[in-house]
Amino acid sequence: MKIYQTDNVKNLVLLGNSGSGKTSIAEAMLFNGGVIDRIGTVEAGNTVSDYNKIEQETESSIYSTVLFTEYLDNKINMIDAPGADDFVGKAYTAINPSNVALMIINAQNGVEVGTEIHARALEQYAKPMVFVVNQLDHDKANFERTLENLKESFGSKVAQVQYPLNAGEDFNGIIDVITMKYYKYPVNGGAPEIIDIPAEEKDKALALHQELIEKAAENDDSLMELFFENDGLSEDEMRSGITAGLVHRDLYPVFCTSAKKNIGVRRLMEFIVKVVPRPNECNKREDTEGNIIPIDAKQPCSIFVFKTSVEDHVGEVNFFKVITGEINEGDDLINQRTQNKERLTQLFVVAGKKKEKVSKLVAGDIGAAVKLKSTRTSDTLNANGHSVQYNPVLGPTPRHRSAIRALAEADDEKLGEALNRMHEIDPSIVIEYSKELKQIIVHGQGERHFKILEWHLKNEFKLETEFYEPKIPYRETITKIAQANYKHKKQSGGSGQFGEVYMIIEPYQDGMEDPTMYKINGKEIKVSVKNKEEHDLPWGGKIVFISSIVGGSIDARFMPAILKGIMEKMEEGPLTGSYARDIRVVVYDGKMHAVDSNEISFKLAGRHAFSDAFKNAGPRVLEPIYNVEVLVPSDYMGDVMSDLQGRRAIVQGMSSEKGLEKISAKVPLAEMNKYSTSLSSISQGRAMFQMKFSEYGQVPSDLQKELLKSYQEESEE
Numbered sequence: 001m002k003i004y005q006t007d008n009v010k011n012l013v014l015l016g017n018s019g020s021g022k023t024s025i026a027e028a029m030l031f032n033g034g035v036i037d038r039i040g041t042v043e044a045g046n047t048v049s050d051y052n053k054i055e056q057e058t059e060s061s062i063y064s065t066v067l068f069t070e071y072l073d074n075k076i077n078m079i080d081a082p083g084a085d086d087f088v089g090k091a092y093t094a095i096n097p098s099n100v101a102l103m104i105i106n107a108q109n110g111v112e113v114g115t116e117i118h119a120r121a122l123e124q125y126a127k128p129m130v131f132v133v134n135q136l137d138h139d140k141a142n143f144e145r146t147l148e149n150l151k152e153s154f155g156s157k158v159a160q161v162q163y164p165l166n167a168g169e170d171f172n173g174i175i176d177v178i179t180m181k182y183y184k185y186p187v188n189g190g191a192p193e194i195i196d197i198p199a200e201e202k203d204k205a206l207a208l209h210q211e212l213i214e215k216a217a218e219n220d221d222s223l224m225e226l227f228f229e230n231d232g233l234s235e236d237e238m239r240s241g242i243t244a245g246l247v248h249r250d251l252y253p254v255f256c257t258s259a260k261k262n263i264g265v266r267r268l269m270e271f272i273v274k275v276v277p278r279p280n281e282c283n284k285r286e287d288t289e290g291n292i293i294p295i296d297a298k299q300p301c302s303i304f305v306f307k308t309s310v311e312d313h314v315g316e317v318n319f320f321k322v323i324t325g326e327i328n329e330g331d332d333l334i335n336q337r338t339q340n341k342e343r344l345t346q347l348f349v350v351a352g353k354k355k356e357k358v359s360k361l362v363a364g365d366i367g368a369a370v371k372l373k374s375t376r377t378s379d380t381l382n383a384n385g386h387s388v389q390y391n392p393v394l395g396p397t398p399r400h401r402s403a404i405r406a407l408a409e410a411d412d413e414k415l416g417e418a419l420n421r422m423h424e425i426d427p428s429i430v431i432e433y434s435k436e437l438k439q440i441i442v443h444g445q446g447e448r449h450f451k452i453l454e455w456h457l458k459n460e461f462k463l464e465t466e467f468y469e470p471k472i473p474y475r476e477t478i479t480k481i482a483q484a485n486y487k488h489k490k491q492s493g494g495s496g497q498f499g500e501v502y503m504i505i506e507p508y509q510d511g512m513e514d515p516t517m518y519k520i521n522g523k524e525i526k527v528s529v530k531n532k533e534e535h536d537l538p539w540g541g542k543i544v545f546i547s548s549i550v551g552g553s554i555d556a557r558f559m560p561a562i563l564k565g566i567m568e569k570m571e572e573g574p575l576t577g578s579y580a581r582d583i584r585v586v587v588y589d590g591k592m593h594a595v596d597s598n599e600i601s602f603k604l605a606g607r608h609a610f611s612d613a614f615k616n617a618g619p620r621v622l623e624p625i626y627n628v629e630v631l632v633p634s635d636y637m638g639d640v641m642s643d644l645q646g647r648r649a650i651v652q653g654m655s656s657e658k659g660l661e662k663i664s665a666k667v668p669l670a671e672m673n674k675y676s677t678s679l680s681s682i683s684q685g686r687a688m689f690q691m692k693f694s695e696y697g698q699v700p701s702d703l704q705k706e707l708l709k710s711y712q713e714e715s716e717e
């Protein structure tokens with residue numbers, strides 16, 4: 001394998017809805033670059049990219065696969081992402097090292113939810129985007145409608161570079177308005193004849209050519225002049241304008257392909273080599289201190305690990321991008337996180353499961369290393385004396401949760417280790433050991449995502465596991481003022497125990513004034529704040545603890561014990577045993593005994609008084625409420641709405657966004673269990689959603705009753 005310099009490397013990510021043809025396009029590119037001598041198909045399960053057994057079974061991608069091909073003296077690295085929304089975390093991984101995204105659009109369907117999901121992920125990285133309208137050979141392909149769709153969704157930045165001739169079963173031609181040529185393909189596809197644009201297409205082609213130049217010229221004035229001088233522009237002349245447009249995301253060029261017939265793919269690759277920004281023209285790599293680090297081969301070496309996987313017979317494989325300098329086989333680098341030395345005994349370039357050894361990789365290029373000691377995703381490795389740490393790979397916000405346990409109790413510890421490893425391999429799997437719920441909760445994207453997790457646990461870690469419904473982290477609070485007093489008294493042989501506490505509790509709100517007087521059952525109780533403690537609770541919300549003891553009825557040294565007793569109850573609320581929050585407590589009177597009073601006594605008195613007051617203070621169970629946003633084609637709007645209503649959703653707004661209807665609603669977490677699966681079945685996979693914690697809200701009283709009852713039963717047991 002030849003060594004490629006920074007200027008001759010292109011890094012692509014293949015994005016788009018599931019089934020649009022990403023894996024098939026990658027396959028055609030591998031063929032055109034001579035990496036393979038036969039084009040495999042997803043149906044036959046013999047593509048380079050979908051090489052995992054589980055991908056072949058489902059006939060779709062599940063992992064992001066790193067691939068490379070060589071074309072016109074350039075190395076094109078490609079990462080083929082899965083389109084299914086449950087695996088969007090892999091798309092984030094795939095976008096990270098790439099410089100440009102090919103957003104594959106299925107010409108039968110136009111813009112789909114997967115297009116939106118990936119476009120949003122790409123936006124977070126602010127990377128250039130090229131649209132590839134694929135499947136133009138399909139009898140249901142509709143290029144014009146797809147183009148309209150793209151313009152509706154992505155606006156005037158959509159810049160047509162090509163249009164198809166005879167789209168549909170007889171698809172055999174592309175007019176390209178950069179090269180101003182007609183690419184004429186044999187019936188079964190393959191290499192085209194490149195000829196002059198036929199007379200009847202000339203006007204249309206020229207109009208589009210000019211339109212494109214105008215868009216490109218927004219980034220380059222001299223282009224317009226050249227255009228009028230020469231009655232058109234060459235590809236090289238247009239390059240700088242289009243490249244700048246791509247870099248600034250001012251221009252999204254549109255290409256035409258049939259991956260199946262290998263039509264348009266070579267021309268697309270030529271565009272990638274000639275026009276798409278090089279790694280160093282599009283440098284958005286940031287270190288953790290906010291510095292932008294350009295891709296530069298002349299600097300000391302630093303590499304960033306964007307993906308880690310475990311492969312049969314090989315073990316762990318770390319995929320990295322060289323950010324600065326160059327790395328040679330056998331080099332020692334320092335892992336910035338662990339400060340451990342790692343020797344890169346062998347370097348590889350990778351196309352699916354095929355690995356080819358290389359002696360050296362230069363800044364901007366992508367490669368892989370095996371048998372590193374303790375390196376994982378998002379680590380930076382540096383040459384000795386150099387110390388930079390690049391920002392970690394981004395990931396999606398979790399939107400699905402499940403409790404998990406090992407079927408054999410003896411495997412508990414092993415499960416913990418395996419889950420931590422799985423998180424390192426797939427950062428979109430987040431593990432939470434909930435002390436509160438006494439469960440291990442996994443957070444991720446959906447049931448399919450967890451099916452894959454289960455598969456890895458079983459096959460790689462030999463762990464049988466069960467995924468089951470997670471508990472809800474309820475909270476408790478009060479809604480009105482209540483008073484209680486409690487006397488703890490115990491006489492046992494020698495010294496006794498004595499403590500008595502009078503307290504008032506009330507709902508706490510931010511910014512409330514200090515109390516001066518309470519009226520309880522017609523009786524006025526005057527208070528004056530002697531001491532005030534305000535604590536943020538680790539589980540959210542606050543407790544404010546006020547001492548208004550006058551005349552030394554309780555010694556100040558016992559106050560911490562009273563608060564301790566209260567906190568014990570706050571940690572295990574009287575209603576359901578959940579954490580309590582947002583309560584103000586005023587201790588305003590009490591009694592001590594010169595000999596028998598001690599901390600234990602006041603702790604117990606404080607706890608009981610608090611618990612009694614709590615029960616009379618209009619106690620309520622609170623539940624987590626999430627902001628849920630659903631994007632859905634209008635055909636399914638009604639069904640999605642009525643399903644949401646069945647989930648106690650409160651709809652906050654509806655609007656149209658990019659040709660889809662957008663619903664914003666507040667929905668209790670308890671109602672969101674397996675939402676991704678049911679939304680997908682309601683909308684036949686054409687809707688998407690996101691959710692984010694918003695606030696705690698009161699549960700309806702019938703549900704509260706149920707929760708209390710089951711807590712009581714549980715406690716009695």
Ligand SMILES: Nc1nc2c(ncn2[C@@H]2O[C@H](COP(=O)(O)OP(=O)(O)OP(=O)(O)O)[C@@H](O)[C@H]2O)c(=O)[nH]1
Nearest residue numbers: 018019020021022023024060061083135258259260
């Ligand atoms: N007719 C036709 N079919 C195509 C074309 N490209 C892909 N397909 C078929 O469409 C289906 C999906 O193709 P894939 O390449 O797996 O699509 P993908 O985008 O990788 O899908 P995911 O991995 O699920 O995200 C397969 O059956 C392909 O054979 C094309 O250009 N024309």
Ligand SMILES: [Mg+2]
Nearest residue numbers: 022023060061
């Ligand atoms: Mg695929």
